[in-house]
Amino acid sequence: MEVSSEYAVQMHGIVKRFGAFTALDHIDLDVRKQTVHAILGENGAGKTTLMNILYGLYKADEGKTYLYGEEVGISNPTEAIRHGIGMVHQHFMLVENFTVTENIILGDEVCGTAGVLDMGRARKEVTKLVEEYGFEVDPDARIQDISVGMQQRVEILKALYRGAEILILDEPTAVLTPQEIDKLMEIMDGLVSKGKTIIIITHKLKEIMRSAHECSIVRRGKYMGTVDVAQSSENDLAARMVGRNVNLKVEKAPAHPKDVCLSIKGLTVRDERGIEQVRDLNLNVRAGEIVGIAGIDGNGQSELVDAIMSLAKARAGTIEVKGVEVQNTSPRKVIDSGVATIPSDRHRWGLVLPMIVSENAVLEHHGDEVYGKGIMLDYDKLRAYTEELVSQFDIRPAGCEEERISGLSGGNQQKVIIARSVTHAPDVLIAFQPTRGLDVGAIEFVHKTLIAERDRGVAILLISYELDEVMDVSDKIAVIYHGQIVGEFEQGTVGEDELGLLMAGGGSQ
Amino acid sequence: MNVLIKFLKRPVASSLLAILLGFAVAAAILATTGFNPFETFGTLFYGALGKPKYITNVIIKATPILLTGVSVAFAFQTGLFNRGGEGQYVRGTSCATIVGVTCNFPAPIQIPLVVLSGALGGALLGALVGFLKAHFGIHEVITSIMTNWIMLYLCNFVVSTEAFHKPNSNTALTVNPSSYTMVLPQWKMSDEGIDYLLKVPWLRDILLKTDLNFGFVVAIFVAVLAGILLTRTKLGYELRAVGFNPEAARFTGIGVKRSVVTCMLISGGICGLAGALNITGISPHTITTLASQEGYGFNGLSVAFIAGCSTVGCIPASLLFSGLTYGGMTVQQMMGVPSEIINIMIGVIVFFTALPAMAPKIATWLERRKKARQSIDTDANAGEA
Numbered sequence: 043m044e045v046s047s048e049y050a051v052q053m054h055g056i057v058k059r060f061g062a063f064t065a066l067d068h069i070d071l072d073v074r075k076q077t078v079h080a081i082l083g084e085n086g087a088g089k090t091t092l093m094n095i096l097y098g099l100y101k102a103d104e105g106k107t108y109l110y111g112e113e114v115g116i117s118n119p120t121e122a123i124r125h126g127i128g129m130v131h132q133h134f135m136l137v138e139n140f141t142v143t144e145n146i147i148l149g150d151e152v153c154g155t156a157g158v159l160d161m162g163r164a165r166k167e168v169t170k171l172v173e174e175y176g177f178e179v180d181p182d183a184r185i186q187d188i189s190v191g192m193q194q195r196v197e198i199l200k201a202l203y204r205g206a207e208i209l210i211l212d213e214p215t216a217v218l219t220p221q222e223i224d225k226l227m228e229i230m231d232g233l234v235s236k237g238k239t240i241i242i243i244t245h246k247l248k249e250i251m252r253s254a255h256e257c258s259i260v261r262r263g264k265y266m267g268t269v270d271v272a273q274s275s276e277n278d279l280a281a282r283m284v285g286r287n288v289n290l291k292v293e294k295a296p297a298h299p300k301d302v303c304l305s306i307k308g309l310t311v312r313d314e315r316g317i318e319q320v321r322d323l324n325l326n327v328r329a330g331e332i333v334g335i336a337g338i339d340g341n342g343q344s345e346l347v348d349a350i351m352s353l354a355k356a357r358a359g360t361i362e363v364k365g366v367e368v369q370n371t372s373p374r375k376v377i378d379s380g381v382a383t384i385p386s387d388r389h390r391w392g393l394v395l396p397m398i399v400s401e402n403a404v405l406e407h408h409g410d411e412v413y414g415k416g417i418m419l420d421y422d423k424l425r426a427y428t429e430e431l432v433s434q435f436d437i438r439p440a441g442c443e444e445e446r447i448s449g450l451s452g453g454n455q456q457k458v459i460i461a462r463s464v465t466h467a468p469d470v471l472i473a474f475q476p477t478r479g480l481d482v483g484a485i486e487f488v489h490k491t492l493i494a495e496r497d498r499g500v501a502i503l504l505i506s507y508e509l510d511e512v513m514d515v516s517d518k519i520a521v522i523y524h525g526q527i528v529g530e531f532e533q534g535t536v537g538e539d540e541l542g543l544l545m546a547g548g549g550s551q
Numbered sequence: 552m553n554v555l556i557k558f559l560k561r562p563v564a565s566s567l568l569a570i571l572l573g574f575a576v577a578a579a580i581l582a583t584t585g586f587n588p589f590e591t592f593g594t595l596f597y598g599a600l601g602k603p604k605y606i607t608n609v610i611i612k613a614t615p616i617l618l619t620g621v622s623v624a625f626a627f628q629t630g631l632f633n634r635g636g637e638g639q640y641v642r643g644t645s646c647a648t649i650v651g652v653t654c655n656f657p658a659p660i661q662i663p664l665v666v667l668s669g670a671l672g673g674a675l676l677g678a679l680v681g682f683l684k685a686h687f688g689i690h691e692v693i694t695s696i697m698t699n700w701i702m703l704y705l706c707n708f709v710v711s712t713e714a715f716h717k718p719n720s721n722t723a724l725t726v727n728p729s730s731y732t733m734v735l736p737q738w739k740m741s742d743e744g745i746d747y748l749l750k751v752p753w754l755r756d757i758l759l760k761t762d763l764n765f766g767f768v769v770a771i772f773v774a775v776l777a778g779i780l781l782t783r784t785k786l787g788y789e790l791r792a793v794g795f796n797p798e799a800a801r802f803t804g805i806g807v808k809r810s811v812v813t814c815m816l817i818s819g820g821i822c823g824l825a826g827a828l829n830i831t832g833i834s835p836h837t838i839t840t841l842a843s844q845e846g847y848g849f850n851g852l853s854v855a856f857i858a859g860c861s862t863v864g865c866i867p868a869s870l871l872f873s874g875l876t877y878g879g880m881t882v883q884q885m886m887g888v889p890s891e892i893i894n895i896m897i898g899v900i901v902f903f904t905a906l907p908a909m910a911p912k913i914a915t916w917l918e919r920r921k922k923a924r925q926s927i928d929t930d931a932n933a934g935e936a
Contacts, residue, residue: 062915351802374804383802391802394795401788406803408788419785 043072047111050075050208050239051096056105058091065091067263068105073208073256075110078230078240080250080271082283083260084481085452089243092260093210096241097129098122109208128201129210134193136185142196143168143181146203171202175232190338191222195229209233211242215249219338220509220542227253245283245481247276247290248510259283284483294493297517299328303501304350304381304470308359309369311345311525319345320525322359325503327470332492332502334516335527336509338545342525343505344386347474351383352376363470377406380469384459384476386505388452392459395448399437400428402447403462431461436487453484460488464495471495474505489515509541523547552921559914562859568910569857570871573900577892586888595893598881599874604756605881607763609874611833614766615640617869618825619851621774624860626818628781630794631811635680635695636848638702639673639819641841643826645706646672648838651726651830652715661729662831666769669827670820676702677819678812685808691815699848703841710840721840732831733764764832770869773821777862780817790814822848853901872897 045052051073058066066088073079083089094100096107098116107114109125116122122129136145147164154160168181177195185193194214201209215223230240230253244250250257250271257274259266259282266282280288304327311320320342327333337343348354349369350361356369363379385391393402404413404424413427414420428443437450437457447455456476463471473492477485492515496502506512512519519536521529521544529536529544558564578588599609619636626633633639647669654664676698683689709715715723728736738744739758748755757763781787792800793810801807825847830836854872858864879893903909 062919353801372804372806373801374806377804385799385802390796391799394792394799396795397791401792405792405799408785414785417784417786419783419788421783 043070045108045111045113048075049073049108050110051241052108052111053092053096054106054108056092056095056107057103058088058095058100059103065263066095066102069260069263069265071258071265072268073239073241075239076234076237077255078234078242078253080254080257081241081243081260082245082247082250082257082279084245084283084483085479086262087260087283088263089260090212093129093212093241093243096122097127097210123204123206126205126207127210128198128204128206128208130194130197130201130212130214132213132216134197136193136196138186139184141182141184142179142188142199145185145196146200150204168199168203171199175202175229175236177229189222190217191219191225194218194222194226198229198233207237208239208241211240213244214242215244215246217339219546220538221546223249247279247482250279251276261285280482284481286483288482288486290482290486292489292493292514294515295497297331297496299331299517300499301329302326303329303364304503305362306346306350306359307362309346309349309356309361310358311342311349311354312357313345313354318357318525320349323522323526325520325527327501327503329469329501330496330499331517332496332504332515333518333520334504334506334512335520335522336506336512336541336545337522339507341522341545343474343507343522345525346522347383347386347472347505350376350381350472381472382406382463382466382468382470383472384456384463384474386475386478388455388459388478393447393455396446398444399432399447399450399458400424400443402458403428403431406462407466431458431465435461435491437461453480453487456480456484456488460491464491464500468500471500471502472505473502475507476504477506477508477511485511509538509545513538513541521545552917556914556917556921559910559917561910562861563864564910566857566859566864566868566904568913569900569903572903573896576899577896580892580895581888584892586886591882591886591888594882594885595875595878597878598885599878602756603753604760605877607757607761609870609877610767611762611764612877613869613873614764614770614832615825615829615847616850616854616872617767617770617865618773618828619822619847620854620858620865620869621770621777621862622818622821622825623851623855624858624862624865625777625781625821626814627855627860628794628862629790629810629814630797631681631684631814631818632692633677633680633695633815633818633822634692634848634852635677635698635819636822636851637844637846638695638699638848639676639822640826640847641699641702641706641845642672642676643669643823644830644838645702645709645826646823647730647827647830648723648726649709649715651730651836652724655727655729658729658731661727662732665726665730665831666732666824666827669830670824673823673826674816674820677822678816680819681812681815684815685811699844703844706838707840710838717837722835723837723839725835725837726830730831731764731836732766732828733762733833734758762833764828766828766832769824769828771866773824774862774866777817777821781862786813822851853897856901856904859904 049072051071053071056066056069069092081089091100095102098118098121101117107116114125116125143165146168152160152164165181172179172181177199179192179195214226218226233240254271256268257271257279258268261283276290280290306323306325309320309323310318313319335343345354349356351373352371353373360367361369363381366379368376368379389395408419413423425443431437432440432443435457437454442450447458477488492502504512504516517533519531519533520527521541523545581588581591598605600606619640622636623633647665650668651665654661656664680691680694680698683694684691710723717724748758781791789805790810792805793807797807850872854865854868858868875893875897879890882888883890
């Protein structure tokens with residue numbers, strides 16, 4: 043494409059190699075002035091790498107970058123900021139016990155004579171910015187006291203304060219509630235109308251449809267073209283991203299729930315600081331149904347899972363699996379009583395990365411006599427069993443049984459965890475963020491497997507921070523807020539707005 | 552070229568490369584201090600392998616560091632750093648001496664009893680370190696270094712107690728001869744044995760001038776067994792899982808605390824065994840008042856790292872280490888080269904083994920260069936055509 047001042051950012055023929063691996067293979071990106079431009083791609087496709095090159099964090103091996111039609115060479119973030127580029131990372135970089143103003147001016151302080159900090163003037167400047175863009179942030183509030191959505195706005199303010207004309211937002215909606223996402227969309231519209239250009243990195247199709255004007259698609263480091271979002275559809279974008287048609291709707295028959303399999307009564311759990319994170323929580327999951335727990339991160343979800351797995355102490359209440367109390371026993375006893383878990387963080391809780399695939403495939407069940415008599419572990423049997431999993435669950439690359447599991451992609455690692463959970467025929471399956479960090483194709487697979495397990499008669503507890511996932515997959519939806527279930531609904535009887543309100547603590551209960 | 556690339560990708564290549572670099576650095580130091588490196592290395596090899604007696608001594612001296620090396624490697628593979636090999640070794644010698652002096656059974660009972668008492672002493676000491684780590688979160692390096700000194704003074708205490716002290720000396724009483732694990736201890740001292748050995752000089756060299764004993768055979772057996780335990784049993788699987796990722800291990804129902812204690816128990820037991828075998832196998836068959844650490848535990852660290860923390864790899868690594876130090880003594884005697892140069896060499900080898908990614912990196916570099924050359928060749932061919 044021609045280089046022109048109509049475009050805020052143009053990156054042509056960008057190549058980036060890491061050792062033998064080519065992360066970006068001749069990528070083109072043309073971002074029109076005053077638009078929201080989305081960069082869509084699966085995890086590991088190279089979206090963030092491309093933006094890190096623009097922001098000067100990496101150096102491209104080949105290719106040219108133009109800003110407003112002028113060629114530039116940006117070799118570090120300071121230069122990027124000088125060129126009017128600002129980046130908001132997925133994980134915020136804020137000082138918790140500083141105020142909003144202090145955080146915004148940090149590193150670019152307003153000083154009076156003799157280098158004395160002029161907080162009065164700084165505050166005025168910040169207030170002006172907040173009002174100009176309608177951010178609704180209190181300049182004097184401390185970061186630790188404000189919501190995640192507001193913290194994100196502070197990050198955007200930081201960039202604007204430094205004179206950013208081009209804003210890069212990396213996965214901006216990952217941590218927000220539906221209401222906060224709406225607000226962010228409003229803010230993005232406002233920024234564009236004031237002349238700014240926004241690039242968002244995301245793999246969420248719905249948000250692209252809502253906010254972006256154009257969308258560039260990256261697949262495995264290759265440029266797959268740019269589409270006009272108004273002329274496109276979610277299915278179209280998904281197909282371009284994955285390279286095949288993907289079924290975005292979760293298809294399932296009605297559930298046929300049977301007896302209660304997992305019963306939680308009056309459960310109270312404290313975290314390591316002694317603060318009650320789960321309070322008097324009641325929940326039943328029947329065999330053959332999926333109960334989904336919707337809620338924002340940090341409302342007691344991880345403590346609930348820890349308590350079920352006997353990793354955290356239940357201060358009060360009971361957890362029954364098929365009528366037998368299992369609270370405060372041991373993870374081994376809970377697993378033996380028929381509970382399988384897909385942990386939220388597969389690298390931390392689910393896998394032993396330096397071990398090979400087949401060793402990971404029997405974690406939880408390595409003690410079974412099937413995998414070796416007495417004290418010995420029979421690696422031939424391990425391999426045979428893993429070969430079966432690899433073909434049954436289409437774990438790639440084929441023949442990876444003896445490879446270290448760290449070499450597999452995230453989606454395939456997750457497949458190993460799910461495969462080992464379901465092949466040992468559990469009665470209760472706890473799926474905690476089962477699709478975290480997975481791409482569209484892998485998510486489809488995980489959801490299908492969960493539903494197949496449900497139809498086999500497994501009681502499934504799905505805990506997810508993705509509201510769409512809970513709404514699409516669950517037969518019953520429960521909302522958790524401050525460690526309590528604040529609402530339970532049958533699927534289809536409740537809308538996103540009502541759930542979002544409950545998740546944020548604005549319930550009628 | 553292909554063979555070289557393939558070889559460099561194997562784990563053993565890093566160790567061999569480190570050894571090569573160690574010799575290179577030592578050669579440079581020798582040359583700058585006015586010694587002929589080739590002559591020195593020649594003497595070094597002669598001192599380690601030149602006579603049957605030398606070879607035997609290298610093997611004898613390799614025995615304890617092979618075991619302490621296996622102990623460190625074993626713990627390391629399960630995520631623990633056993634710095635207490637020294638203390639566990641000393642504990643092994645003390646326990647073996649106490650039991651060997653007190654009991655006097657026929658050899659088939661006495662030998663296992665003495666050897667196992669040493670191993671048990673080391674094991675319990677290791678388990679204590681593991682227990683403190685598992686239940687109170689005290690780092691094993693801190694506690695194991697402390698136990699090193701506690702054991703040293705405990706050993707000195709045993710030497711000085713009336714029941715075990717050998718009058719007018721700084722040693723304890725010698726263990727009863729039924730505990731000895733040398734090869735043919737009685738026969739080689741009998742008239743018949745001496746008559747025979749006079750006719751076979753190389754055998755006389757080995758049997759009469761050294762304390763050739765069965766320790767090294769036991770040590771090789773333990774190294775192989777430890778390897779099998781780690782890689783082929785359910786216990787080893789659990790220990791490794793805990794070592795690599797304790798959180799995932801806990802989540803999947805493995806008892807993390809029990810694993811830590813078990814690992815240190817085994818690791819300590821192997822060091823204790825090293826101590827016991829030195830008491831039964833080599834003179835003076837007893838413990839001596841210690842002024843400072845003897846270094847068996849620390850040398851075990853070097854052996855384990857040269858071996859890339861493979862338990863079986865410790866077998867050649869311990870022989871190399873022992874060969875260098877023993878041969879180094881000859882170098883000092885015959886050429887006046889300070890033995891420190893040998894120590895520098897060992898230090899450099901250990902230093903370079905700490906860079907395990909080195910050999911694979913060279914392999915990738917060679918591969919890329921080869922590819923670049925090939926593409927130039929094809930371009931050139933295309934150009935000619």
